[in-house]
Amino acid sequence: MQWVWDNFFFGNPSIWQLVLDHLSLSVPPIIIGFLVSIPLGFWASRNRVARSVLLGIFSVLYTLPSPVLFVLVPVAFGLAILDSKNVVVALTVYAVAIMIRSSTDAFLSVSSDVRESARAVGFSAVQRFFGVELPLAGPVLLAGVRVVSVSTVSLATVGAFIGIPSLGNLFQDGFKSSLYIEIWTGIVLVLIIAAIFDLILSGLGRLLLPWNRRTTRRGASRLVAKEAVWTS
Amino acid sequence: MIEFKSVSKLYPDGTRAVDDFSVIIPSRKTTVFVGSSGCGKTTLLRMINRMVDPTSGTIEIDSRDIAQTEPVRLRRSIGYVMQNSGLLPHRKVIDNVATVLLLTKVPKAEAYERALTLLDTVGLDRVLANRYPGELSGGQQQRVGVARGLAADPNILLMDEPFGAVDPIVRTELQAETMRLQRELDKTIVFVTHDIDEAFLLGDQVIILEKGARIAQKGTPEEILARPASDFVASFIGAERGKRRLTVSSGVQANGDDLVLVDAGGYAAGVIAAPDGKLATGNASPKSRSVSNKTSQAGDA
Ligand SMILES: Nc1ncnc2c1ncn2[C@@H]1O[C@H](COP(=O)(O)OP(=O)(O)OP(=O)(O)O)[C@@H](O)[C@H]1O
Ligand SMILES: [Mg+2]
Numbered sequence: 276m277q278w279v280w281d282n283f284f285f286g287n288p289s290i291w292q293l294v295l296d297h298l299s300l301s302v303p304p305i306i307i308g309f310l311v312s313i314p315l316g317f318w319a320s321r322n323r324v325a326r327s328v329l330l331g332i333f334s335v336l337y338t339l340p341s342p343v344l345f346v347l348v349p350v351a352f353g354l355a356i357l358d359s360k361n362v363v364v365a366l367t368v369y370a371v372a373i374m375i376r377s378s379t380d381a382f383l384s385v386s387s388d389v390r391e392s393a394r395a396v397g398f399s400a401v402q403r404f405f406g407v408e409l410p411l412a413g414p415v416l417l418a419g420v421r422v423v424s425v426s427t428v429s430l431a432t433v434g435a436f437i438g439i440p441s442l443g444n445l446f447q448d449g450f451k452s453s454l455y456i457e458i459w460t461g462i463v464l465v466l467i468i469a470a471i472f473d474l475i476l477s478g479l480g481r482l483l484l485p486w487n488r489r490t491t492r493r494g495a496s497r498l499v500a501k502e503a504v505w506t507s
Numbered sequence: 508m509i510e511f512k513s514v515s516k517l518y519p520d521g522t523r524a525v526d527d528f529s530v531i532i533p534s535r536k537t538t539v540f541v542g543s544s545g546c547g548k549t550t551l552l553r554m555i556n557r558m559v560d561p562t563s564g565t566i567e568i569d570s571r572d573i574a575q576t577e578p579v580r581l582r583r584s585i586g587y588v589m590q591n592s593g594l595l596p597h598r599k600v601i602d603n604v605a606t607v608l609l610l611t612k613v614p615k616a617e618a619y620e621r622a623l624t625l626l627d628t629v630g631l632d633r634v635l636a637n638r639y640p641g642e643l644s645g646g647q648q649q650r651v652g653v654a655r656g657l658a659a660d661p662n663i664l665l666m667d668e669p670f671g672a673v674d675p676i677v678r679t680e681l682q683a684e685t686m687r688l689q690r691e692l693d694k695t696i697v698f699v700t701h702d703i704d705e706a707f708l709l710g711d712q713v714i715i716l717e718k719g720a721r722i723a724q725k726g727t728p729e730e731i732l733a734r735p736a737s738d739f740v741a742s743f744i745g746a747e748r749g750k751r752r753l754t755v756s757s758g759v760q761a762n763g764d765d766l767v768l769v770d771a772g773g774y775a776a777g778v779i780a781a782p783d784g785k786l787a788t789g790n791a792s793p794k795s796r797s798v799s800n801k802t803s804q805a806g807d808a
Pocket of ligand 1: 518519520522523524542543544545546547548549550551701
C-alpha cells in the first residue's frame, strides 16, 4: 500500500497521471462510438442490405486483434506510430463494432404501430427521428453503451504495449519488476473507472428515460437480455 | 365531403389492395368500411391522410384534390385513431393528447389546457394526465387515442379498428361514446371494422367491401339488412345463417304483451312488444338521432 501512496502523485509517470491518460484514451472512443453508431444503426434498421453489409464489416473489424489494428490505423489515417490518437481510433472502431449491433436492435425495437401513428398524427421525418424513434431506442442504446464503456476502459490498457501511456503501464512495469502491488493497483483502478462510468451512464438513463422505469416495455427488456448474451 | 374517384392502389410487391374505388363520404356523418381481413380497408383509410398515396385516381376533400396538400400538414388537420392506440409510450397522457397542438406550435399552456378539456370530453379523469400510456388500461388508452385524434379539432376523424383489442363490455362502452361524440362534435367519421354489428351500430352509411376494396354493397344499415345485394353480402351480414332473420317463438310465452323472438337456429334472440296481439313497429333508424342540427351548417367535411 505504501507503494501506492508514494507513487500516486509523484513518480514518472505518477499513477494519477496514468489515470488521466487512461481517461483521455477511453472517453473519446465511448462518446464517438456511440454517436457514430446511431446513424449507422438507424440506417441498418431500415435497410436490409445496409444491415448485412454494416454488421458484416464491423464484425470482421471486431475480430481483428488489437496489435493488427494498431499497425493498420496509423497507415490508414497517416498518423505517427507513437501517436496516442492511434489508440483512440482503434478503440473507436471496436466501440462502433460493438455498439452498431445494439443501435440496430434499438431502432428495430421501436414498435411499428408507434412509428405509424406518429406519422399519422403529423410528425415530419426529422421530428419522428428525434421525438419518437431515438428516445424509444434509448433503453437498448443505453444497454449497448454500458457494454461499450466497460470494454473500452479495459481495452485501453493495451495502449501501454505500443508505448502509449495508460493504466496498462502498471501491468507492464509490475510484471517486469515483479511488483504485484503495481499490477493490483492497475487492475483495481481500471475496475473503479469502469464502475464509475457505469454509474454515470445508468444515472443518465434514469434522468433521460423516466418513462422506462415506470412502464415495463417487454420488447426493450428482451432486447437488453439478448444484448447481454451477445456481448458476454 | 370526401370523394374517392376511381382510386387504385398497387403496392410495390404487386398486391392490388384497392381496385378502382369510387365513393362519396358525406360530411358530418359516420361512414363505416367493413370487410374481412386484407380487403383493403386500412389502405383506403390511409389514403385519406396521405399515409398511402394512390397509384391512380384522385381523392378530394371538399372538392380539393388532396395530392396538392403537403402530407404532414394534411395529417395534422385530420384526426387518426388506430387499434392499440399507437400512443407514444415515452410521453405522458397529457403530452400524447397535446401532440398535434405542440407540433403545430400552439403555446404549451394553451395546448395543455385544451388537452385536459379533451380528457373530459372522452370521459377520462384528469388525474390520468400525468401517467404514461403503459400505466393505463386498454380501454383508457383507446380513449386517450380518441382524445389525441380530436386535439386539433379536425373536421375529419379516421378510425381504424379502434376498439378491436378491448373486451366486449369496454367495446360497447366505447361505441356508445363514439356515437355521443359524433352527435356532440359533428365530425365526419370514417370508421374501419371487420365487425358487421359494429358497422351497423355506428354507421350512417355502411360500405361492405370485398377483396381489392370492391364495393359489395353501400347503404344505410336498414337498406342493407332489408335487401342484401348479393349472396356475399347476405352471408357477410349473417342473414343467410339466419342470425338476423327472427321469428316469433311458438313455444315460450313471455311476460304480458311481449313475444319471444328466435333466430333460424331456434335460439332466443330477444323479445318484441305485441300489445293486443299486434307487433309493435318502431322507427327503423336509431341514427336519425340528431340530423336536425347538422343540416344547418355548410357541408365542409
Ligand atoms: N405496405 C404494404 N406492402 C405490400 N402489401 C400491402 C401493404 N399494406 C397492405 N398490403 C396488402 O394490401 C392488402 C390490403 O391491406 P389492408 O391493410 O388495407 O387490409 P385491411 O382490410 O385493413 O385488413 P385488416 O382487417 O387485416 O386490417 C392486403 O393483401 C395486404 O397484404
Ligand atoms: Mg387494417
